[in-house]
Amino acid sequence: MSEKLHSSLGMHSASSPMGHAPGGPPRGPMLLRARRVAIAIVVLLALGAAGTVIGRVMHMRDLRTTTAAQAHIYVNTTTVQQSKGGETIALPGTLQGFIESPIYARTSGYVLRWKRDIGARVEKGDVLAELDTPEVDQQLAQATAAREQSASSLELAKISAERWESLRLRDAVTQQELDERRSAYLQAQSNLAAADANMRRLRDLESFKRVLAPYAGVVTRRNVDVGDLIDAGNGGASRALFSLAQTDPLRVYVYVPQSYASLVKIGETVPVTQSEHPGQSFRGTVSRTAGAIDTTTRTLQVEVSLPNRDGRLLPGAYVQVQLPVGDSEILVAPSNSLVFRPEGPRVAVVDTDSRVRLQPVSIGRDFGQSVELLSGIHVGDRLILNPADSLAEGDLVSVQEPAPAKDKR
Template identity: 50%
Template sequence: MPDMSHAQRHSSIGIHGLHQHEGAHNIKRIRLLRRARWAALGVLLVLGAGAAVVMTERAAQARALTASTQENAKVHVYVVSPRPARGQQTLQLPGTLQGYIETPIYARSSGYVKQWHKDIGSRVNKGDLLAEIATGEIEQQLAEARANRAQVQSNLQLARTSFERWQGLRQRDAVSQQELDERQNTLKLVQANLAASEAVVQRLELQLSYNRIVAPFSGVVTKRNIDVGSLVDAGNGGAPKLLFTLSQTDVLRLYVSAPQSAAPRIKAGQEAQVTLAELPGQTFTGKVVRTAGAIDPATRTLQVEINLPNPDGKLLPGSYVQVALQAAGADKPLLTVPNNGLLFRPEGTLVATVVDGKVQLKKVTLGRDLGVRIEIQNGLSPQDKLIINPPDSLAEGDVVVASEAPVPANNKEGGKDGGKEGTKDAAGKEAKPATGPEAPAKAERSAS
C-alpha cells in the first residue's frame, strides 16, 4: 500500500510513539554539530598560531643568518703606526779577530829538520831562531865553490904576472903587440872567472844561511807543522808545505761587511765597540782605520777594517766577535715597522695600509733587520696605518675594518713589539677589536 502513512506503517509493525522523540534527537544533533565546529575552529586557530610562530622564528633566523654572513664577510685587521728609530742608530756586525800580521813561514832550502826551538804559544822576538834544517848538499856545494874560487885566484895571479912581463918585453920591442894583447885578454878572462866564482860562493853561502828559520817579526807562534826529521822542500810546494805560522797579537785587526745602506755613514777614525760572548760585560774599543771605498756588487756590502789594541793579550786571534758601529750622521731617523707587516710579492716588498677603510698597497725599501722590527728607508710616513699579519689574498682597494693593535705591557723600547702584537690577542688577554673571524686568526698566525 503505497499511500500508507508513516504512522500506519509504524502501527502495523508494532512501533508506537517514534514521532514523539524526533525533536529531541534533532536538538542533540545540532548541539554536537556546534561543538564540532568550535573544536575544528580551535584546532585551526592553534595550527594558525603555530604556523605564525614558526614563520616568525624562520624570518628571525634568516635575518640573523644574513647579518652574520655580512659580518663574516668583513675583513677585520689590526693596524699600527710606523715608529722612528730611537736614539743613535747602532750597527751590529759580526767579525773574526786576526793578528795584525799573520805570516805562514816556509823553508827556503831543502833538507831534513835538524831541530825546532819554538812551539805553539811561544812568544818570539824578531830574529829568534825557530828551527834548523840539515843541508849537507849545500855545504858540499859551497866547499866545491870555494875551492874553484881559490883555483881561479891562482890563475889570476899567474895571468897578471905574465901580462906584466910581456908588457915590459913589448916596451923593449922584444914581442909583438898581438902577443901582448893576448896576454891582456887572458888576464881579463881570468878576472871574469874569479867574479863568477865569487858569485857562486855568495849564492851558496846565502842559501846555506836559510837552514836557520828565524822569526821575521815579534809575535806568537800559532802553528807548528814540522818535527825533527821532517823532510821539507824549498818554497811552498813541498810536503809539509807550512813550517810555522807567526802572528802579531799586540794589535789585532778585523774586517766587517757593512750594508750598503750604512756605508755613507762609516768613516775612518770612527770608534767601534767590540764584545765577545766569552767575556760578558767587557767592551773593547777599536778604531776604523780604512774602508774598501767601494761596494762589493756580489754582496752589496762595504768592507771595513778595524784595528783593536790588545796589549795584555786578552783577546785571541780567530775569536768570533760582535762589532757595534755608531751610524752617526744620518739625515733623519728611519722608520721601523713590525716584520710581520711585510708582503713579498713579485713586484717587490710591499706593506698594506688603510686609507678611508680601504687597503692601499705601498712599495717600500728595507733597511736593517732589527729582529722583530725592520727599518724602512723609504715608502712610508709616520701617519700611515700599517696592517700587521695581512692575509696573502689582500688586494688594493679591499674594504676592511681596522682596529688599533693592542700594545704589550712590557713594550717600552721601539723595536720590541713587532712580533708580539698578535700574541696576546690570540690568547685573549688584551682588548679585541670588533668581532670577526679574521682578526683572531691573524693574531694566531703572529703568535706562531
C-alpha cells in the same frame, strides 16, 4: 549479570559499596597500587625526555660558544715609535792578525830540531827551527876550493901580464901576445869574482839552516817534526814549516752595503763586540776602505784596526762591528711584523674597532731585528707581531698586552 559487567568494568555495585565481590577478596588496594605505578612510570619517562632535551640544548649552546671562541683571533701587538739618536748597523766579521804569514825554509834539508811550538810568542829574529843541510855543506866546500883555484889563476895571470909588458918594452914580444896576456888576466879576475859570488850564495843558503821569525807574533801552526825532509821555496812540493801571526793590533774586514758606503769615515771609532765577552765592547778604528764598490756584492770593503795588547782577542774569532751611519729620527718596526704578499710588503695594523688593516709599506734600512719603514705607518699604530698567513683584511681580533716597539739594532 549486571553485577558481573560492573565488576569487569571496575565499577562498584550498589549492593557492594566497598568494591568487594560477594564471597571474594578485596580488589580496591590492588587497583590503586597499579595506578600509582603507572603514574610513576609516566613521570619518569617525562623527566627522562625533559633531561634529554635540556642536555641537547646545553650541548648546542656550549658548541656555539666553543666555535665562537675558536673563530676569534688573539694577537700580540707592538706600538710604532720614533727612533732617535745615532743610527748603527751591525756587520759581522772575522778577526785576523795584522800580519799573517806561513814560514817556509829557504834551503833544502832535514829538520834537525824545532825550537817553538803552537801558541809560543816570539820576537823578531828568534830561532823557530834548525835544519841539517848536507848537500849545501858539500856545495859550499866545493865552491870554496873553486874560489881558491880562481885566486891562484888570477895571481899567475897577473904575473904573466906584467912580465909580457916588460918584454914588449924591449920589443921581445909582439903586441898581439901582450894583448892575449892582458885578456887572460882580466878573465881570471872575472872567474874569481864569479867564484866569490857562488861562495857567498852558498854561505847564505847555509845560514838559512836556522829558520828565524821575521816579526814579533805568535806561532799559530807547526807543520813539521824532527827528521822531515824540507824543500826550499814556497810552491810546488814545499810546505810551510810554521804559521805566524802578529796579534797586536788585530784587523777585521767588514762589507758595508752600498747604501751606507758614503757614510763610512776613515779614522772613526767603532765599537766591536764578541759573544764570548757579553756586555763588553772593544774600541776599533776605521783604518782604510777599498775605495770602490764590489760589483758582485754591491758592498764596500772596510778595514777596522783593533788594539789587542792583553791578547784577549784571538785571530779567527767571530765579531760584530757596530758601524755608525748617521743621526736621524726614523720610524722602526720589528722585522717579525712584516707580511710579504705578492703585491708587496705589508704590516697588519689593528684599527680602533679591533679590525685588521693590511697596510702597504716601504722598507728602508735593515737593522737586523728591526727595519726602517719609510711610508705607510705612523707613530702610535698598533702592529700585529708574527701575523698568520691566513690573516685577512677586516678580520676581528683581540689584542693581548701590547708592548712598545724596541729599537733592536
